[in-house]
Amino acid sequence: MQTIRVEDAVGTVLCHDLTKIVPGKTKGPAFKKGQVITEKDIPELLNMGKSHIYVWEVKKDQVHEDDAAIRLSRALGGQGISFTEPKEGKVSLIADFNGMCTINEDLLVQVNMIEDMVVATRSNRRPVIKGDIIAGIRVVPLVIDENKLQMVEHLSKEQETIRVKPFHSLKVGIITTGSEVYSGRIEDKFGPVVKEKIESYGCEVFKQIIVPDDVEQISAAIHSLKAEGAELILTTGGMSVDPDDVTPRSVREAGAEIVTYGAPVLPGAMLMVAYLEDVTILGLPGCVMYHKTTIFDLMIPLVLVGERIDKAMVAKLGLGGLCLNCKVCSYPVCTFGTGA
Ligand SMILES: Nc1nc2c(c(=O)[nH]1)N[C@H]1C(S)=C(S)[C@@H](COP(=O)(O)OP(=O)(O)OC[C@H]3O[C@@H](n4cnc5c(N)ncnc54)[C@H](O)[C@@H]3O)O[C@H]1N2
Numbered sequence: 244m245q246t247i248r249v250e251d252a253v254g255t256v257l258c259h260d261l262t263k264i265v266p267g268k269t270k271g272p273a274f275k276k277g278q279v280i281t282e283k284d285i286p287e288l289l290n291m292g293k294s295h296i297y298v299w300e301v302k303k304d305q306v307h308e309d310d311a312a313i314r315l316s317r318a319l320g321g322q323g324i325s326f327t328e329p330k331e332g333k334v335s336l337i338a339d340f341n342g343m344c345t346i347n348e349d350l351l352v353q354v355n356m357i358e359d360m361v362v363a364t365r366s367n368r369r370p371v372i373k374g375d376i377i378a379g380i381r382v383v384p385l386v387i388d389e390n391k392l393q394m395v396e397h398l399s400k401e402q403e404t405i406r407v408k409p410f411h412s413l414k415v416g417i418i419t420t421g422s423e424v425y426s427g428r429i430e431d432k433f434g435p436v437v438k439e440k441i442e443s444y445g446c447e448v449f450k451q452i453i454v455p456d457d458v459e460q461i462s463a464a465i466h467s468l469k470a471e472g473a474e475l476i477l478t479t480g481g482m483s484v485d486p487d488d489v490t491p492r493s494v495r496e497a498g499a500e501i502v503t504y505g506a507p508v509l510p511g512a513m514l515m516v517a518y519l520e521d522v523t524i525l526g527l528p529g530c531v532m533y534h535k536t537t538i539f540d541l542m543i544p545l546v547l548v549g550e551r552i553d554k555a556m557v558a559k560l561g562l563g564g565l566c567l568n569c570k571v572c573s574y575p576v577c578t579f580g581t582g583a
């Protein structure tokens with residue numbers, strides 16, 4: 244901290260707020276801590292009775308918090324991210340389009356291990372919409388060492404830490420299994436739930452096929468949807484342990500590569516993920532029809548950004564994989580399936 248004459252203060256950084264009072268009119272900070280004094284501020288400071296002020300001496304190897312916050316956000320923010328103006332050393336990162344919030348967790352930890360900076364993000368792999376705040380980046384002191392910024396810039400040279408992966412609008416086919424639905428004994432309630440949810444992400448359901456619990460017919464339906472150009476096939480029902488639950492067997496017999504049958508998520512334990520060449524198949528258990536938020540919600544962002552799901556990705560969902568059935572569901576702003 245240094246005391247200098249106001250006339251010599253241009254380009255220096257204020258150490259504290261300066262309060263202006265006009266009786267009967269205003270009282271509040273006319274100048275903010277951390278503010279860089281410009282030429283036009285000098286008369287105003289003199290009018291406020293300040294002939295000397297305390298300033299930070301910004302040394303050659305130090306950077307002002309606002310400039311530093313800009314540099315950090317440019318280093319850490321990648322695809323699909325815009326930046327707000329810095330304010331008190333903080334920049335917010337905003338989603339440019341609808342997609343999946345994608346955080347490089349290892350890099351995030353490495354950056355947050357460096358002193359004097361804070362990077363706080365949303366949970367990883369969550370759906371976000373255009374305009375959502377994805378992260379806040381703050382420099383803690385008024386000035387920060389240049390070498391700390393360079394460390395971050397070096398770490399993020401080849402990898403993006405924070406980005407939004409865009410959703411692709413996929414062509415979706417639904418196969419509704421269940422002899423009770425096929426025969427007309429009960430009305431199909433599963434198809435509409437699944438259709439509404441996947442279409443809310445911008446996909447198009449081009450066809451729904453209703454079949455009985457029959458391996459040959461379910462397999463044939465998978466092949467016919469694929470032949471018609473389906474990029475994502477959703478099967479409903481028949482996923483459990485009864486003798487009539489033949490959907491997993493049908494997916495296997497259709498020749499698909501099975502990634503998992505079962506997921507450590509409740510509701511959603513009986514999920515199947517499979518690939519028939521480049522077509523994703525999700526076998527959705529009965530709970531997806533009944534519960535508002537399930538394993539289906541956790542899978543959708545991954546599928547729509549084109550990530551190939553593997554067994555380890557599914558296994559990781561166990562931590563936080565228990566839906567708490569809150570009275571008012573706030574998904575995706577909750578811990579469900581976040582690994583927390
Ligand atoms: N012993 C065990 N039993 C169950 C397990 C388990 O691990 N061990 N898992 C449970 C879980 S978790 C779920 S979820 C369900 C899975 O159910 P399914 O996918 O096999 O569903 P279905 O048996 O086909 O049907 C259940 C129920 O829902 C009705 N349904 C199905 N499709 C439709 C439709 N399109 N429209 C209207 N209603 C539909 C169906 O008639 C049944 O009443 O299994 C647990 N059991």
Ligand code: MOO
Nearest residue numbers: 511512513528530
């Ligand atoms: O697959 Mo069931 O999913 O947990 O209710």
